[in-house]
Amino acid sequence: MTKNFFSRFTRNMLAVLVCGVAVTSCTFVADNAVNNNDDDAQEQTERTIWVLSDIHAMAPDLLNDQYQADDATKDPKLMLYSTEILDKLVGDALSAKPDMMLITGDLTELGDQKSHELVANTLGQLVSEGIKVVVIPGNHDVDNADGSTTPQKFAELYKDCGFNMAYAKDQASLSYACEPFDGLVLLCVDTSTGTIGDSTMKWMLDETDKAHEQSKQVVVMQHHNVMEHYDGKSSLQKENVLVNYEDVTDKMMKSGIHLVFSGHAHIPDIA
Structure with a gap:
């Protein structure tokens, strides 16, 4: 049996910049080629995946007072309504029932434990209804300021949102690998420091090789962009791309990674 999750890939924009939240709906179709009395039969399993980023x-x-302004020019992230927007997103997901929701970091604005607990509990509604939820931290989420959430606490709070699904974990970061659907490996890469260290990069490539040896597809999710979304972005908005993005992009492409979901820039786009 062979599986190809990229036999068809569709992408539909659901929302644009609400509280910095970019929402994308993706449909993966797995073609299962089964040998049946020497006749090849094709069975397709469709999986719908929602991708969110930068909930803040x-x-x-x-x-x-900093966040009490009704004027969006004074509060462009709409922090005053952030929990209401999150509730609406989760409510929409409960109605639409996607198979999985990915959130590529910056779940909170300040990285405080109280806000993380609120987000984790809200996302728990999806998990309770059988919708897989997978998260990674962004630069706002861990060690953001004095008293903010530690990496260890982040993993504990979101244990039901990906971390308990992990079959492999990077020892140098919060990066982990999981297989949410048979034949689809998801590398959840922690770029909260703005870079991918050498040991984490080696871990990623090793896990990618292992997956490909088993004819599995590999998708990466991370917070920072791995490519420029316009010429000169690394100079004009260097904080939005990985510090070592050129090296990371080169190694990913050579390893056979063809799809990366990211966030951070607050702009839905394909690079």
Whole structure:
């Protein structure tokens, strides 16, 4: 039996920049070629995946004057409504029932534990209904300021949102690998520091090789962009791409990684 999750890939924009949240709906179709009395039969299994990024949620009692402005020019992330927007997104997902939701970092604005607990509990509604949820941290989520959430606490809070699905974990970061659907390996890469270190890069490539040896498809999700989305972005908005993005892109492409979901830039786009 062979599986190809990229026999058909469709992408539909559902929302653009709501509280910095970019939402994308993807449909993966797995072609299962089964030998049946020397006749090749094709069975297709369709999986719908929602991809979100940059929720920037904040617990209501942490809001201060800085976030009380109704004028979006003063509060472009709409922090005043961040939890309401998150509730609406989760409600829409409960109605649409995608097979999986990926969130590529910046789940909170300040990285505080109270906001993370709020987000984790809200996402738990999806998990309870059988919708797989997979998250990774962004630069706002861990070790963001004094008293913010540690990497270890982040993994504990979101244990039901990917970390308990992991079959392999990187020892140098919060990166992990899981196989949410048979034949589809998801590399969840922690770029919260703005770079991918040498040991984490080696771990990624090793896991990719192992997956390809078993004829499995590999998709990467991470917070920072791995490619420029326009010429000169690494100079004009260098904080949006990985510090070592050129080296990472080169190694990913040579290893056979062809699809990366990222966030951070607050702009839905394909590079």
